[in-house]
Every structure is written in C-alpha cells, then in structure tokens.
Amino acid sequence: MIPYLLRLLSFDDSASVALHTQTLFVVLASTALGYWFVRNFVAYPGVEKSSNIFTSLSIAYGIVVSILVVSRIEYSRFMLICGYSLSIAWFYWATITYARKTRFRVGLAPFGDWCGIEESTLVAWVKLSDPQNEKALIDAVAIDLRADMPDEWERALADFALSGIPVYHIKHLKESLTGQVDLEHISENNFGSLSPVSAYMTLKHIFDSIAAAVALVILLPVLVICGIAIKLDSRGPALFRQTRIGFQGKPFMVYKLRTMTTGGAQSQDALRAAMTQSNDVRVTKVGRFLRQTRLDELPQFINVLKGEMSWIGPRPEAQVLGNWYEADIPFYRYRHIVRPGITGWAQVNQGHVAEIEDVKQKLNYDFYYIKNFSPWLDMLIIARTVRTMMTGHGAR
Numbered sequence: 001m002i003p004y005l006l007r008l009l010s011f012d013d014s015a016s017v018a019l020h021t022q023t024l025f026v027v028l029a030s031t032a033l034g035y036w037f038v039r040n041f042v043a044y045p046g047v048e049k050s051s052n053i054f055t056s057l058s059i060a061y062g063i064v065v066s067i068l069v070v071s072r073i074e075y076s077r078f079m080l081i082c083g084y085s086l087s088i089a090w091f092y093w094a095t096i097t098y099a100r101k102t103r104f105r106v107g108l109a110p111f112g113d114w115c116g117i118e119e120s121t122l123v124a125w126v127k128l129s130d131p132q133n134e135k136a137l138i139d140a141v142a143i144d145l146r147a148d149m150p151d152e153w154e155r156a157l158a159d160f161a162l163s164g165i166p167v168y169h170i171k172h173l174k175e176s177l178t179g180q181v182d183l184e185h186i187s188e189n190n191f192g193s194l195s196p197v198s199a200y201m202t203l204k205h206i207f208d209s210i211a212a213a214v215a216l217v218i219l220l221p222v223l224v225i226c227g228i229a230i231k232l233d234s235r236g237p238a239l240f241r242q243t244r245i246g247f248q249g250k251p252f253m254v255y256k257l258r259t260m261t262t263g264g265a266q267s268q269d270a271l272r273a274a275m276t277q278s279n280d281v282r283v284t285k286v287g288r289f290l291r292q293t294r295l296d297e298l299p300q301f302i303n304v305l306k307g308e309m310s311w312i313g314p315r316p317e318a319q320v321l322g323n324w325y326e327a328d329i330p331f332y333r334y335r336h337i338v339r340p341g342i343t344g345w346a347q348v349n350q351g352h353v354a355e356i357e358d359v360k361q362k363l364n365y366d367f368y369y370i371k372n373f374s375p376w377l378d379m380l381i382i383a384r385t386v387r388t389m390m391t392g393h394g395a396r
Contacts, residue, residue: 023076026064027083034060034087053091055376057084092383105139106173107131109153112144117174131156140166142173179349180364181371200375201338208311208339212304223298226257226290233286236262239299244316247339251319252308255299259287294389300342312378313341314366325359335366338373345369345377348384 037056061084068075103124108114110128118125126138131153141160143149160167175181227238240258243251260282283291290296303309309316314335317325326332346365350358369377 019074019076020079022074023079023083026068026075027080027087030061030064031057031083031087033064034091036060038091052376053095054088054379057088057091061087105137106168107134107138107141108170109141109143109149111149111153112147112170114144115170115174117142117170117177120174120177122177131160135160135163135165138165140168142168142170144171145169175368175371178364179345179368180361181367200373204310204375204378205307205339208304208309209307211311212301216301216305219298219301222295223257226286226295226298229286230258230284230290234261234284243319244340245319245322245336246308246316247336249333249336252303252316254309254316255302257290257296257299259283259290259296294343294385297342304342308339310339310341312343312381313339314344314369315347316340329360329363332363335363335370338370343381343385343388345381348381348388 034057037060038053061080065080067073104122105124105126107126107128108118109131126134128134128138128141131141141157143153143157157167230238236258238258240256240260242254242256244254246252261284287296300309304311322332344366345368346362349365350362369381
C-alpha cells in the first residue's frame with residue numbers, strides 16, 4: 001500500500017508533474033464550485049446549512065468529474081479523493097468557526113406567533129419596529145407568514161427580498177436552528193408527506209446489511225474482549241436482551257453488551273426497571289466505560305443484519321416504555337415509520353432520556369429526522385456520533 005501511495009505522489013518526470021498539477025486545478029475548481037453552491041443554494045442557517053455542505057460539495061465534485069470523464073482528461077484519483085475529503089472537513093470547520101465569531105442577525109417582525117424562537121442563541125435577534133429604517137441592522141428577517149400583516153409590512157417584505165435580505169417563515173427557521181419539529185399534531189402542513197422517500201429507504205437498508213456483515217467480522221475480537229471484561233467484572237451473562245418496538249411498530253429482540261448488574265429488575269416495577277437514570281447505581285464499572293464509548297451497542301450489528309434496525313434512525317424503546325409513552329402521546333407511534341437506529345439525530349443532540357417531558361422533546365428531534373430523511377442528514381449524524389463517542393456526551 002505504501003509503495004503505491006509513494007508512486008502516486010512521485011514527481012519524477014514531467015508527465016507526473018503535469019498530471020498532479022492538472023488534478024490540483026480540478027480540486028480547486030470543484031471546491032470553488034462547491035463554495036458557490038453553498039452560498040447560493042443553502043438559504044437557512046443552523047442545522048440545515050450544516051447538512052447541506054456535504055450535498056453541495058458532492059454535487060460540485062460530481063459535475064467536474066463527469067466533465068473529466070466525458071472529455072477523457074486524465075487526473076489522479078488519489079489526489080481528487082483527498083481534495084474532496086479535505087474540502088468537506090475545511091467547510092465544516094470554517095462554518096463552525098465563522099458562526100462562533102460572527103453571529104447572524106435576524107429581525108423579528110412584531111406580530112404573529114414567534115413560537116419561542118427568540119430563545120435560540122445561535123443567532124442574534126433584533127426586534128423590528130420600523131422595517132424601512134432598520135435594514136442595515138439585520139442579515140435576514142423572520143416572520144410568521146400565516147399571520148395577517150399591515151400593508152406597509154407587505155411592501156417591506158418585498159423590499160427586503162429585492163435588497164437580497166432573506167425572509168424566513170418563522171416555523172421553518174426554528175426547525176433549522178434547533179433541529180426539531182414542533183409536536184403540535186401530525187399534519188400535512190408540518191411534514192408535507194407522512195411517508196419518507198421509499199427509494200432512499202431501500203438503498204439504505206441494502207447498505208446497512210452489507211456494512212453490518214463487514215463490521216461484525218472486523219469487530220469480532222473487540223466483542224470477545226468486551227464480553228470477557230464483563231464476565232470478570234460482575235456476575236451474569238455478557239449479552240443483554242430486551243424486547244423493543246421496531247419498524248412499523250413490530251416488537252423485536254435487541255442485543256446489547258450487559259452494562260448493569262443482574263437481578264435489579266426484580267426489586268422494582270417493570271417500568272422503572274426499563275429506565276436508566278443519571279448515575280444509575282446498577283451500572284457496573286466496565287458498563288460505564290462501555291456506555292460512554294457506545295461499545296455496548298456493538299451486538300446490535302446483528303439486529304441490523306437481520307433487517308430489524310438501521311445504522312441511523314430513532315432509537316428503539318423498550319416495549320414497556322413504548323406502551324407508556326404512547327398512552328400519553330397519541331402520535332408517538334409515527335416514529336416507527338422508519339427503522340430504528342443504533343445512533344440517531346436525538347442521540348447526538350440530546351442524549352439518553354426516559355421521562356415523558358424529555359421524551360416529547362426527543363420526539364421533536366425524531367420527527368425532524370423523519371421529515372428531512374436523506375443521506376445528507378445521515379452523514380451529519382455520523383460525524384456527530386464520532387464526536388459523541390470521543391466525549392461520552394449523553395451517556396448514563
């Protein structure tokens with residue numbers, strides 16, 4: 001492998017120099033096109049902007065590579081892949097850094113329902129009173145487009161748009177900033193459609209199965225080592241089994257590495273036994289490490305291989321908890337419209353929860369994932385999952 005890479009990076013002859021120089025121009029052109037896409041196609045700040053960086057750069061590189069293939073122009077695949085990967089990493093870093101240093105200023109129109117959006121600290125809010133004289137103070141406008149507004153505001157919105165100042169519907173802007181969908185009720189107005197894109201769901205299911213089979217083979221030694229550590233640390237089986245609610249509301253048996261002492265469930269009711277509290281005394285020393293690193297989830301690769309789960313999706317709840325939540329939240333079952341995942345949008349944003357009020361907020365994240373079901377959001381979740389595994393955020 002190393003000799004191959006050295007040969008790719010060698011500049012021993014003029015042909016090699018020309019090839020690598022040509023590829024460098026291709027990388028720069030693709031990145032510039034991707035930057036243009038990000039600037040012109042990504043209208044909303046927050047989560048929506050982050051998830052579309054990958055989309056924009058992928059489209060830009062795809063267009064340029066297509067031109068190269070049709071024109072039969074030679075280029076270095078290795079350099080192109082490296083340039084593509086570095087471009088994505090740099091765009092995410094630059095976006096996060098810029099957002100920290102320069103806060104986006106959004107003007108709030110003084111009527112309609114603000115939906116509590118002013119609580120978000122990701123942007124700087126400016127409450128508008130005179131739209132004509134406050135243009136210079138804002139970068140965008142947030143307004144409840146469903147509300148009746150005075151004629152001067154109708155004209156002001158048109159002026160904002162003509163001046164290049166974006167005008168956001170306050171409900172959609174809140175979704176982009178928080179990564180949540182408000183749980184008013186299931187309605188076509190909230191979701192557009194109650195069924196996610198079936199084509200991507202099928203492709204994702206195929207990829208899940210292949211990736212799970214490969215991962216099980218590669219990580220088998222890690223599973224064995226973890227199992228031995230669990231057995232040495234406490235009494236009981238190394239594997240934990242639990243009935244959970246899965247795709248289309250069907251129950252299935254989930255597999256995890258055991259992280260708690262056995263026998264605790266007999267001393268309390270089934271509902272409380274299914275909940276993991278903060279600093280739960282039942283968690284073992286090895287179990288705490290497994291939870292923080294998410295290694296306890298490794299046996300769920302079997303569930304993915306069996307088609308019961310996906311790599312990414314709403315976390316499956318224990319059957320007893322699911323029944324309890326559904327009694328209080330009538331549309332709770334809607335989260336089963338996609339396969340449950342080993343990791344998900346709620347996990348990387350909120351962590352583990354159990355109480356009803358926390359579960360309602362968790363559903364905000366789950367419904368946002370379902371509404372924006374796409375490979376681009378999945379890529380963002382993967383990136384945040386890696387960060388979560390390194391920091392232990394949300395573990396109990």
